[in-house]
Amino acid sequence: MNPDMTASLDHDHGPEQGKGFIGLAKRWLFTTNHKDIGTLYLLLALFNFFLAGGMGLLMRAELFQPGHRFIDPNFYNQMTTLHGLIMLFGVIMPAFTGMANWQVPLMIGAPDMALPRLNNWSFWLLPFAFILLLSTTLQAGGAPNFGWTMYAPLSTKYAPPSTDFLIFSVHMMGISSIMGSINIVATILNMRAPGLTMMKLPMFCWTWLVTAFLLIAIMPVLAGAVTMMLADRHFGTSFFDAAGGGDPVLFQHIFWFFGHPEVYVLVLPAFGVISEVIPTFSHKRLFGYNFMVYATCCIALLSFIVWAHHMFTTGIPLGAELFFMYATMLISVPTGIKVFNWASTMFRGSMTFETPMLFAVAFVFMFTFGGFTGLMLSLVPADYQYQDTYFVVAHFHYVLVPGVVFALFAGTYYWLPKWTGHMYNERWGKIHFWLSTISVNVLFMPMHFLGLAGMPRRIPDYAVQFTNFNMIISIGGFIFGLSQLIFAWNVIRTIRGGPKVDAQVWEGAHGLEWTLPSPPPYHSFTTPPHIH
């Protein structure tokens, strides 16, 4: 890392560990400071975003035209697996953990996280977990090629040997997430400034608190699922093999018991970011704070009883299909409350449209759109036609890219001036926004049509009637991918320098983080702030 880049971060009194490269490496390796660790998480996420995005573009290049073009089917399957795993575990989760590390102590008036050493460990497990995961691409038989969902028996009896590395890598990511979550729970519950009651907590902290509990509940389930895979592969068990009395559907039940709450792990912190950004730029308090909190908790609870909606075509009995259909439909009620509240916050506000607000508004529109297709997918008979087609790909990419990733952009542009003390380039921020918003729709909208017209997902080659839309999608994909370079450039430039900002940064912003200078001192609040 360039010393100039870090200069702005440790200019206060960062713990010097000696001079030169060794000193720098030790300083970042040994740091227990919530801001340093937050920065590390965010940089890892940024790196992985381009890595996994590049994998996505490789797939889009192959799918530009029918026929075998650039990559062979086995490599294509490896790319689907790694793109999914890295985007979830290597981009969205670390990025939000990084934001939580930076923001939670600032927002609740604490000097640091509750468990700083644990914090260091939970970050430093991750780079090694990803090195392990990426090393599979160089191994005999190639990387795991069964999709991020790892369905047995394709991932057990029929999988390449590198699958064991994936299993261990998932274990490491899981341990990292659990430790990070414990830290966030401990910080929010114990280190709030006097007078900052739970119902005064900023929404970002609330959503992260709920997310952290979700993670603590589900990560051991995923660990269990992959360990059973390992046992089936090497220790002669038959959890997922009918020949030995097991059942392949058992894997799907366990996986989605993790997998569905995981979806909300990804999206709840995004709700938190949006609930911070929209009131600031509407110059109006968040509408229905209490209901927002209840809705968040409600979504989290419901997320545990909807998992089988990923498995409607597996032959689960009628009663189960009905139950999971109703439960899934029910989730749209609290999610709707959130959308209505954001709309009401904007309604009769006095809005300004800086880059964070632009991304937040786009989030509300496109996330809601992804929610609509989610509601359609919950209807079992219709789902029989959608399941495992590009319609599903379109649905979850709408929720995750113009949804969650846009929330990450909004949060980054929103808090970056606070973190660095420099203003980002607004003009390039807006260019980034418009390019991303237009291309993301060119990229994902036609996927709905392809799915409805019968194109299955996860195929490296397709029938000729799907060519037109696939070409459009690939073009959109490349524009979207390349526009993210603007984002990276803008962020790095802002870290290195730029116009100085004062403590308030945004006129309409409220909250404890805006009472500290930009950038905030190394030990954020050394004395607890006074809450009105």
Add this chain to the structure above:
Amino acid sequence: MLRKILSSKAFVIVFCFFWVDAVFAEADHWQMNMFKGVTSVSRDMYNLHMIAMLVCAIIGMVVFGIMIYSLIHHRKSKGYQAAKFHDNTRLEIVWTLIPFLILLGLAFPATRTLIKLDNVDQSQITIKVVGSQWKWEYFYLDEGLHFYSNLATPFDQIQNKQPKDSNYLLSVDKEIVVPVDKKIRFLVTSRDVIHSWWVPELGIKRDAMPGFMYEAWARIEKPGIYRGQCTELCGVGHAYMPIVVRAVSMEEYQQWVSQQLAEEKSWKEQQNNLTSQKTKTRDELMKLGQEKYNMVCSACHQPNGTGIPPMYPALKGSSIAVGHPIDRHINMLLIGSPGSAMQSYADMLSNEEIAAIITYVRNAWENNTNDIVQPLDIAKLRVETNKKPTVVEKINVGGLK
């Protein structure tokens, strides 16, 4: 406000979207909407899809309409002063209840359709569908008919050496034929990994679970050819296992069945007959061998024979492919290697095809063994295999090494 939105242009445009599918029905290169299909179930699915889309469109127009209205009017740059309200419990309860009621309205037709499509009673014909890497296999349980259905798209089209035909990746060597207006029950299962049997126009998508069997049914109302694909990632060849269903009248169906039974019988006899096997030249064998190898073997063993070790061994220089006795090589195709992805091809390929593949493998990619294997060699081993029970290597089946 609401009335204003409903009468707006946006409303008209979104409504046009629902009629778009009729306009585009001919030009399926731009198909944007779900298939209506040819069964009552698929039509129910389509209607449910359209109702759900309509409900979403209306909610979307209201919510987005309000948002767009305030995005346009409530801006600081227009000097708009922010209001002070930030809470309204009554409003919150209203927009909790209204979506709930809308959901109830959607749940009724969904439940009704679901109960209907779960009912496989009184089916008149039963077809067992078995997926394996990467083809479908059909058993007509009432008629005792059995055959495989492989991708028919030539390898050269996939490799862009030939122009792609209109049914690229959607045509098979042997389609399944079913009668119209009969309730057909499909029993879906798999031999290896999970596959999924999907024919959009029949409204059937059923995951094929190894070791389990699940049902689906269809009563096709219109004769025609309906195409589908595997929809569960099942490995390297996932894109290459299409489904083609031909629906015909009952008479035609019965004719087809008796013809198939006769063909199957004569095929079996021919394969096991030691006196009537043809002798082929090396060139004939190599040509047919290359073609069949690319279609059947190359997904795993790769077109250049290097395989994807360690899952799929290389054939180039492999002890089985260049070593002796050649019987070992032939048995690998006739019996397979139980417990691995290498399955038995005895019922799928004729003696001639197996002989051609083996001759090709033994002479391609610097495997220059100069061996020529004739259909008779295969027939001899085939007859022998039929006599003895299939050998199952227990150690491989159990997964213990």
